[in-house]
Amino acid sequence: MTAPDAGELRRLTRELLAAHPPATTGRTDFLKARFDAGLAWVHYPVGLGGLDAPRSLQPVVDAELAAANAPDNDPRRIGIGLGMAAPTILGFGTDEQKQRFLKPLWAGEEVWCQLFSEPGAGSDLAALGTRAVRDGESWVVDGQKVWTSSAHVARWAILIARTDPDVPKHRGISYFICDMTDPGVEVRPLRQITGEAEFNEVFLTGVRIPDSRRLGPVGEGWKVAQTTLMNERVSIGGARIPREGGMIGPVARTWRERPGLRTPDLHQRLLTLWVEAEVARLTGERLRQQLVAGQPGPEGSGMKLAFARLNQEISGLEVELLGDEGLLYSDWTMRRPELVDFTGRDAGYRYLRSKGNSIEGGTSEVLLNIVAERVLGLPAEPRNDKDVAWKDLSR
Amino acid sequence: MTAQTAVGQAPDLLYSEAEEDLRAAVRSLLADRADAPSVIARTESDTPYDPRLWTALATGIGAAGLLVPEELGGQGATHREAAVVLEELGRSVAPAPYLTSSVVATETLLALGAQDGPVAGLLAQLAEGRKVAVLAVPFSAASAGTPAATGSLDATLGPIADAAAADVLLVPTADGLHAVATDAPGVRVEPLVPLDLTRPLATVALTGATGTRLADAGASARAVDRGLLAGAGLLASEQLGLAEWCLTETVRHTRERHQFNRPVGSFQSLKHRMAQLWLEVVSARAAARNAADALATGSPDTPLAVAVAQAYCSKVAVHAAEECVQLHGGIGMTWEHPAHLYLKRAKADATAYGTAGRHRETVAALMELPAP
Numbered sequence A: 001m002t003a004p005d006a007g008e009l010r011r012l013t014r015e016l017l018a019a020h021p022p023a024t025t026g027r028t029d030f031l032k033a034r035f036d037a038g039l040a041w042v043h044y045p046v047g048l049g050g051l052d053a054p055r056s057l058q059p060v061v062d063a064e065l066a067a068a069n070a071p072d073n074d075p076r077r078i079g080i081g082l083g084m085a086a087p088t089i090l091g092f093g094t095d096e097q098k099q100r101f102l103k104p105l106w107a108g109e110e111v112w113c114q115l116f117s118e119p120g121a122g123s124d125l126a127a128l129g130t131r132a133v134r135d136g137e138s139w140v141v142d143g144q145k146v147w148t149s150s151a152h153v154a155r156w157a158i159l160i161a162r163t164d165p166d167v168p169k170h171r172g173i174s175y176f177i178c179d180m181t182d183p184g185v186e187v188r189p190l191r192q193i194t195g196e197a198e199f200n201e202v203f204l205t206g207v208r209i210p211d212s213r214r215l216g217p218v219g220e221g222w223k224v225a226q227t228t229l230m231n232e233r234v235s236i237g238g239a240r241i242p243r244e245g246g247m248i249g250p251v252a253r254t255w256r257e258r259p260g261l262r263t264p265d266l267h268q269r270l271l272t273l274w275v276e277a278e279v280a281r282l283t284g285e286r287l288r289q290q291l292v293a294g295q296p297g298p299e300g301s302g303m304k305l306a307f308a309r310l311n312q313e314i315s316g317l318e319v320e321l322l323g324d325e326g327l328l329y330s331d332w333t334m335r336r337p338e339l340v341d342f343t344g345r346d347a348g349y350r351y352l353r354s355k356g357n358s359i360e361g362g363t364s365e366v367l368l369n370i371v372a373e374r375v376l377g378l379p380a381e382p383r384n385d386k387d388v389a390w391k392d393l394s395r
Numbered sequence B: 001m002t003a004q005t006a007v008g009q010a011p012d013l014l015y016s017e018a019e020e021d022l023r024a025a026v027r028s029l030l031a032d033r034a035d036a037p038s039v040i041a042r043t044e045s046d047t048p049y050d051p052r053l054w055t056a057l058a059t060g061i062g063a064a065g066l067l068v069p070e071e072l073g074g075q076g077a078t079h080r081e082a083a084v085v086l087e088e089l090g091r092s093v094a095p096a097p098y099l100t101s102s103v104v105a106t107e108t109l110l111a112l113g114a115q116d117g118p119v120a121g122l123l124a125q126l127a128e129g130r131k132v133a134v135l136a137v138p139f140s141a142a143s144a145g146t147p148a149a150t151g152s153l154d155a156t157l158g159p160i161a162d163a164a165a166a167d168v169l170l171v172p173t174a175d176g177l178h179a180v181a182t183d184a185p186g187v188r189v190e191p192l193v194p195l196d197l198t199r200p201l202a203t204v205a206l207t208g209a210t211g212t213r214l215a216d217a218g219a220s221a222r223a224v225d226r227g228l229l230a231g232a233g234l235l236a237s238e239q240l241g242l243a244e245w246c247l248t249e250t251v252r253h254t255r256e257r258h259q260f261n262r263p264v265g266s267f268q269s270l271k272h273r274m275a276q277l278w279l280e281v282v283s284a285r286a287a288a289r290n291a292a293d294a295l296a297t298g299s300p301d302t303p304l305a306v307a308v309a310q311a312y313c314s315k316v317a318v319h320a321a322e323e324c325v326q327l328h329g330g331i332g333m334t335w336e337h338p339a340h341l342y343l344k345r346a347k348a349d350a351t352a353y354g355t356a357g358r359h360r361e362t363v364a365a366l367m368e369l370p371a372p
């Protein structure tokens, strides 16, 4: 079978819409039907949500579906599964793993979380110390993870753990799929700057993971994790946002509607940020066009950096613009939300939550290192941890 | 346009194959004829422009006539192609009256919509690179409501960019737009000492000069606006090319230069600055391409696209040139190294066709984000 072209994809999408009218079909049912039709991610294999079509044709399907107001899989809820677990499972999973996990993940029936960061290993993720010890057909896992978003609602987790402490840190790691309902998995809310607990501490005590849920070869978990991390950083930038579609929107609206709040200083700052937000939008649009034209550029690594800084500056300006109102906060009650709600809540919340944008998924400092070394080709800093066994590193 | 207007047809922000071919041709010409030592030497001579370079660019490559329709003697291309030429000119800070004559003056004349007569005749000469024309308004003037520079053909105007290289001045007065030959009686072009050595400035003194009246006052004002809008929009591409050169050279230099027994480019404080600059250049490219595409397609979004590009790209070019000087250390302060040419061009460009602040005011007006 030859790969479908744009016209064929458009036809298949219309067929899907006709058989499952968005107005009368539930979200989950629609998403499952879309998966079965191979229109979930068109570049995936047939039977796994795709049609072996060029990745660049996905926008054709997305545009048709958006125009028909079809339900989408809210990326805020299933971001980790969709953006990170799925491409990793596709790249490294066994047939059985692919069959088992991809469809419920796609439809948002099963939420995923990412058990990577540890108290002693954040930016230096490969230094992690959570142990996995082989015991017959299983691995026994002990350790502690931290900052785990959505662990309290997750059914599954992608997990990296140390399987060999006697080799340098990058080489002794393996990658697993962890069942969050298994005995020994304990999730404790970790209250954050906004008052709520989006993320958690996760304690793993004698958790038994069958070897059939290992992703990739033993000791090559770091390589597998690279796929996850790369996808984490580029999962932004694919969507098309309208002008004023981001955080600048609420500020601009407030400015228009409430002349009494305007001051000359705020005006200058607003205009500067408005221009920068518009340029960031255009840069994202250019990236999208490059992907469609099949010439992906390195711009993707920059988008997360740009949005983190802009979100922080814009929300900071918004708090000041609101004057006395900016002195208030909607609600400090400790809650455990299912989603990050960037637009529904007030300016103070946005200001505080956006501080995480330059930390989560790799800090801005680490991303600048990546741009400098991999895009600009600047030399790496000297390092002293490459040829030392993990167990001999100073901690 | 209002804030609520949806963005229509998405702009094409990439480069076509034909545009890349044009880039390659211009780049190899400039590498031949406008390398750094010859640009520096040229700035110290009495003739700021190299006539052979101009002939090769304007006539050989046909760059001068890109914006002019074929039936008027041009190439019938668009602002997208002209923008690519400007990227390359920015990258080499080559002295050539391209922006002023082939873009601003040409666009002003095109806006008059003439199919024959003196306007069409002059356009054909500009398109063939046989004549150079400049708009006689101060180089800092921005589009949108720029008043006529003078009430009559008795005035002193300036600073005018590239007037020293011009055969014809386009002078907007209270009663219309006039084409005045620079060698006509009553016209004196007096060179000034410019901050940007690669783009000469001059004062134009008119005393009872005469010329050909090309348009009445209303048409003149609209045409001048249009010329300046195109100038500002495509200046962003020159700024982009300039910033790219600065970043590339700085990366190259810091990779090679060793201090403390390692390349200085391996120090994180420098790497982060260059990575940040890279992000700004990538963003400037999107903004500049958007402005060029809007001008090329006649999009109703053009005034906003141009204002956004200018408000953003001016800062990026200056930042890139300043970092270039700083991260080159002492060598960046020397006359022999070309970094200063880029800094001077970038800083002057930040005033040309309206400052970033001036363009932000335009954004405020178009997007209904009024001042207090």
Ligand SMILES: Cc1cc2nc3c(=O)[nH]c(=O)nc-3n(C[C@H](O)[C@H](O)[C@H](O)COP(=O)(O)OP(=O)(O)OC[C@H]3O[C@@H](n4cnc5c(N)ncnc54)[C@H](O)[C@@H]3O)c2cc1C
Residues within 6 Å of the ligand: A113, A114, A115, A116, A117, A121, A122, A123, A124, A146, A147, A148, A149, A150, A199, A356, A359, A360, A361, A362, A363, A364, A365, A366, A369, B268
């Ligand atoms: C809201 C939020 C949600 C998160 N969700 C998850 C999740 O679901 N799963 C998960 O596994 N993790 C998650 N994280 C963790 C996140 O990936 C880490 O916090 C992040 O990678 C930084 O690690 P760290 O916190 O240990 O900081 P550290 O690595 O200790 O960094 C401290 C400071 O040092 C700087 N720094 C470190 N190394 C360098 C260097 N080489 N050069 C320059 N500066 C450096 C950092 O930039 C930072 O400013 C989340 C974090 C946040 C804030």
